[in-house]
Amino acid sequence: MRYYVLDRGDPLSVELSQTFHKLAAEQGLELDAKSPDIVVSIGGDGTMLHAFHTFIDQISSIAFVGIHTGHLGFYADWKADEIPELVQMMSGHSDPGLLRPRIVRYPLIELELQKKSGASSHICLNEFTLKGVDGTVVAQVDINDQMFEMFRGDGICVSTPSGSTAYNKSLGGAMIHPTIEALQITEIASINNRVFRTLGSPLVLPKHHHCDIYSRKEQNLLLTIDHVNLPMNDMVSVRCQVSDRKISFVRYRPFPFWNRVRNAFLD
Structure with a gap:
């Protein structure tokens, strides 16, 4: 071996x-x-x-x-x-x-990042987060190509089931058994008042669903994929969904x- x-x-x-x-x-x-x-x-x-x-x-x-x-x-x-x-x-x-x-296999999240300067694909094991560098994040959140909400707040965390015990948990997200093929979207300090409204609750999407997050103003953003930071000032959108690929652990x-x-x- x-x-x-x-x-x-x-x-x-x-x-x-x-x-x-x-x-x-x-x-x-x-x-x-x-x-x-x-x-x-x-x-x-x-x-x-x-x-x-x-x-x-x-x-x-x-x-x-x-x-x-x-x-x-x-x-x-x-x-x-x-x-x-x-x-x-x-x-x-x-x-x-x-x-x-025995081998156990856990689902991953794949991202399709669109920037004005080009496109790239990424895979994460725990989560990815989108945060504002110098102000509030303003982003449109679509689910399955239908607008869901206009988010305003500190950021958005999208986690795998195996990553649900990490940053997602500290944000009030649910812990999900890592064999379940799903992803979880959790808001980071969203603004909710008479003018701005977000759901305010974590969402769990199954494998056959996808989510698109669109930047809706000129803003400096930080996209963190697990432990890798990607500063951006020209993000257009990021699409996330459960990947067809999985990580294997030997037990x-x-x-x-x-x-x-x-x-x-x-x-």
């Missing part, structure tokens, strides 16, 4: 990465930076986002697994002291009586989503 490790870069993560390589070599795993079968993320959820975007052109053939070095992350199944067990399972040398690994043991939620927010 071919693998690659991407770590957060702090001393602990670097040390764990070196430990992983040593154990992997002993178990006959092959280090491959170009076309690995499994990408191991050592750090936090931000490290997993970085790993995802590093291998975004190969996500149809790669599975990811996370080792967390701090608080339990939603994308990490393993603790630092469990690396020997993980390497054994990856090599196939673990107890034959254990459950066989060597059960770790239900709602257990992750409980561990993160309630324990």
